[in-house]
Amino acid sequence: MNDPRERTPLTTVPMWVGGKPQPASSTRAGEVTNPATGRVARKVSFCNAADIDAAVRSAQRAFPAWRDTPPLRRARVMQKFLLLLQANQKELAGLVTEEHGKTLPDAMGSVQRGIEVVEFACGIPHLLKGEHSENVGSGVDCHTVRQPVGVCAGITPFNFPVMVPLWMFPVAIACGNAFVLKPSEKVPSASMRMAELAKEAGLPDGVLNVVHGDKEAVDAILNHPGVNAVSFVGSTPIAKYIYETCAKNAKRVQALGGAKNHAVVLPDADLEFAADALMGAAYGSAGERCMAISAVVAVGEAAEPLVKLLKKKAEAIMVGPGEKEGVDMGPLVTRQHRDKVAGYIDHGVKEGAKLVVDGRNCKVPGHEGGFFLGTSLFDHVTPEMKIYQDEIFGPVLVVLRAKTLEDAIALVNRNPYANGTAIFTESGGAARRFENEIQVGMVGVNVPIPVPVAFYSFGGWKSSLFGDLHLHGAEGVKFYTRTKAITSRWPHQDTPAPGLNMPTLG
Numbered sequence: 001m002n003d004p005r006e007r008t009p010l011t012t013v014p015m016w017v018g019g020k021p022q023p024a025s026s027t028r029a030g031e032v033t034n035p036a037t038g039r040v041a042r043k044v045s046f047c048n049a050a051d052i053d054a055a056v057r058s059a060q061r062a063f064p065a066w067r068d069t070p071p072l073r074r075a076r077v078m079q080k081f082l083l084l085l086q087a088n089q090k091e092l093a094g095l096v097t098e099e100h101g102k103t104l105p106d107a108m109g110s111v112q113r114g115i116e117v118v119e120f121a122c123g124i125p126h127l128l129k130g131e132h133s134e135n136v137g138s139g140v141d142c143h144t145v146r147q148p149v150g151v152c153a154g155i156t157p158f159n160f161p162v163m164v165p166l167w168m169f170p171v172a173i174a175c176g177n178a179f180v181l182k183p184s185e186k187v188p189s190a191s192m193r194m195a196e197l198a199k200e201a202g203l204p205d206g207v208l209n210v211v212h213g214d215k216e217a218v219d220a221i222l223n224h225p226g227v228n229a230v231s232f233v234g235s236t237p238i239a240k241y242i243y244e245t246c247a248k249n250a251k252r253v254q255a256l257g258g259a260k261n262h263a264v265v266l267p268d269a270d271l272e273f274a275a276d277a278l279m280g281a282a283y284g285s286a287g288e289r290c291m292a293i294s295a296v297v298a299v300g301e302a303a304e305p306l307v308k309l310l311k312k313k314a315e316a317i318m319v320g321p322g323e324k325e326g327v328d329m330g331p332l333v334t335r336q337h338r339d340k341v342a343g344y345i346d347h348g349v350k351e352g353a354k355l356v357v358d359g360r361n362c363k364v365p366g367h368e369g370g371f372f373l374g375t376s377l378f379d380h381v382t383p384e385m386k387i388y389q390d391e392i393f394g395p396v397l398v399v400l401r402a403k404t405l406e407d408a409i410a411l412v413n414r415n416p417y418a419n420g421t422a423i424f425t426e427s428g429g430a431a432r433r434f435e436n437e438i439q440v441g442m443v444g445v446n447v448p449i450p451v452p453v454a455f456y457s458f459g460g461w462k463s464s465l466f467g468d469l470h471l472h473g474a475e476g477v478k479f480y481t482r483t484k485a486i487t488s489r490w491p492h493q494d495t496p497a498p499g500l501n502m503p504t505l506g
Contacts, residue, residue, distance in 0.1 A: 013044040013188045013212065015051060016195040018058045019205025024051045030185045030214070035101030035331040036321035038369030044188045046213040052180075052220035055209040059151040059178035060226050062206030067148050067176045071125040078174050080201035082118045085166075088197060089115065092190055096161050097322040099187040101330040101371070102285045104323050107162075110285075114166030116454040117472045124174040127477045140489045146481040148176035149252060150228035153221045155242070156191075157234045158184035158333050159288045165191055167458065167471045168231045173207055175480040177229075180209045182221060186333055188212050222246055229480065231471065232256065233290070235391070236417070236463050243466035254467040254479055256290070256459060258391040259419035263293045263448060264408045264434065267301045269424035273446075275309035277424070281448035282397040283317055283375050286332050287341075290464075291420045291442075291449045294392060295381075296399045297408045303401050307356065307379050310397070314357045314375040320364050331371040332394060338371040341394030345376050348387040348398075353378040359395060383411065391417070405430055413439045419460035422448050441465065 012029060014021040024045035031040045047055075066074070085092070093107035100107070130144035154168040161183060169179045183191040195210050211217055221227055222245045229252035232242045236257030246253035263281065265274050281293035298306050322330035332338040342360050349355050359374025373395060381388050381398040388398055402408040412421055422444035423434045431445045441460035444450030452458055452473065459470025469479040 011042055013042060013192060015045060015047060015055065015212065016192055016208075016210035017055050017206075018209070019199055021192070022054075024048070024212070026051060026213075028213075030212075032099055032186065032188060033334065034098055035333055036323075036367055036370045038335065038371060041098060042189070044185055044212045046185065047211045047217045047220070048213075049216070049220040051213075052211055052217055052224060055180045055211050056151055056224050056226040058206040058209050059180055062204055063148075063150060063178040066173075066178060066204055066207050069176070071128050071174075071176070074174050074176065075122050075124050077202045078118060078122045078124070078170060081170070081198055081203070082115065082122060084197040084201055085111075085115050085118060085194075088193070092162050092193060094323075095190045095193060096187070097330070099189060100158060100161060100288075100333055102288075102322050103327050103330050106285055107322070110160050110163040113451070113454075114160075114163035117166050118170045120454040120472065121170040121174040124477075127474070128175065128481070130483070136487070137489075139491070140487060142485065142487045144483050144485050146175070146477070147484055149480060149482055150177060151180065151226055152177045152229040152231070152480060153180045153182065153227050155182045155218055155221065155230065155232045155234070156184060157290075158186040159285065159290070161187035161190040162194065164233050165194065167476075169208060171472055171476040172229075172231075172480040173203070175477060177480055178207045178209075180211060180221065180227065182211050182213065182217055185212050185214060218242075219245075222251075223249060225249075227251060229253065230255075231479070233471075239466050252479065254459075254469055254471065255465070256471065257464050257466065258417060259290050259292075259460065259464050260295060260388070260391055260415055260417040261291060261293050261420045261422075262295045262297055262412045262415070263422045263424065264297045264299060264402075264405070264412065265302050265306055266299050266405060266423070266425040266427065266430060268426050268430075269302065269446075270426065271302065271306050271309055274424040275306060275313055277446075277448040278310065278397070279313050279317065281422075283314070283329050283395045286329055286373070287395040288333060288393055289449075291451055292393075293422065293448055294397060295388060296397065297402050297411060298399055299402050299405060299408050303399070307377075307399055310377055310399070311356050314377050314397070317375050319362055319372055319374055321367055321370065329375070329395060332373055333371070335371050337394070338373050341373055341392055341396060344387055344390070344392045344394070344396060348378050348381070348385065348396075351385045351387065353382075353385060353387060353398070354380045383414070405433065409434060409437050413437075416463045417460070418462040419464040420444070420450050422446075422450060441470075
């Protein structure tokens with residue numbers, strides 16, 4: 001029962017609209033490949049504007065009754081959904097491994113981080129509480145309420161097919177909204193399975209809808225007058241486009257973009273610990289994480305011994321199919337992306353960086369058609385090089401050198417991206433200075449990937465975020481609700497009626 005093709009004998013992944021799978025009216029479709037084999041696993045319908053309209057209208061019909069459902073009852077649906085996610089965690093992780101390629105333990109961990117947001121959303125009755133002030137004027141009280149914004153949409157990336165959607169729709173739905181989810185067309189199956197589980201949990205039909213497709217589907221969402229808010233995670237150019245388009249259409253929007261995450265390593269750091277941590281941060285999920293550490297800033301005397309440790313550990317990483325036990329790193333998501341990342345390695349050599357570990361000739365016996373690339377490590381990289389400036393989004397780690405902590409902070413702050421960063425040190429003073437002066441949204445101190453827990457919010461600064469509010473946590477609740485302020489007076493019969501002048505509360 002763990003194989004979705006045994007459960008649902010479909011060769012083409014359909015939409016999920018009105019609480020059931022629906023064929024798209026469009027004849028366009030894409031191929032979903034297994035990155036470890038290079039073979040097509042299934043096809044996926046590419047929705048057109050009419051399909052998106054059907055999904056949005058389904059959400060609009062479901063919204064009023066769901067909005068009026070008491071938050072406690074909405075929370076009970078979330079609680080049942082939580083239990084179903086936990087019971088089916090391995091199945092969901094298997095779908096992630098099959099369509100994305102990451103190792104099964106890595107996929108299990110990413111599903112768990114999504115599940116934790118559902119745990120957070122179960123507390124929505126408390127999270128929706130407003131404020132109240134009595135007697136702000138003579139006989140006048142003031143209070144606020146949080147109300148849902150309507151139909152919300154989420155456009156999610158290929159690298160976290162379960163986690164990122166769960167960072168969006170459970171919070172939105174718990175707040176009383178209806179939702180249209182468009183996962184990446186490269187990894188569509190996990191979102192369909194989650195929609196099935198949400199229905200099984202008691203979510204009314206139409207509250208959650210799933211559509212698929214490319215730019216045509218995205219533009220139909222961005223321009224649909226029935227969509228009130230849009231959440232996005234992806235590359236910076238697309239994030240900026242989505243932010244600008246939504247703003248033009250008067251939609252609420254949070255668009256999280258790309259990254260070039262740095263780890264600063266000071267000479268006093270435990271270098272063995274730091275090197276181990278950087279292996280997972282740089283090469284976990286084949287580097288296809290927006291929070292991956294892709295640039296190390298080695299300060300002073302840390303540089304030479306750190307690079308030696310990184311080389312030794314990078315060469316020891318086992319590459320292979322994600323479902324195989326003992327594999328540390330799986331393939332990249334598509335052949336095109338694998339070739340693009342390999343091209344960056346070529347470019348780094350031409351730019352004059354020292355290629356310490358070369359992953360271009362990686363071969364996995366029995367999986368010659370897979371999209372594999374080994375670990376690569378560059379040293380003596382400078383800020384002018386393309387391999388530093390671009391988000392490579394693959395298993396390529398670059399090392400830059402700085403003389404002092406001050407120089408390292410200045411280097412990081414000059415970068416246009418500001419998603420996450422980390423410092424490795426045993427000095428509390430250095431760590432405190434770093435976390436105060438660094439201009440980055442998420443900071444780790446001896447923690448290489450500082451993704452906040454579910455009850456805090458996830459998001460970067462500068463070109464890594466377009467919008468004012470981050471994902472999940474308290475800011476997620478703020479994004480998916482609007483605050484209404486109510487000022488009330490209950491006059492007696494002898495209270496004078498308001499006049500024509502500006503009312504005051506004295």
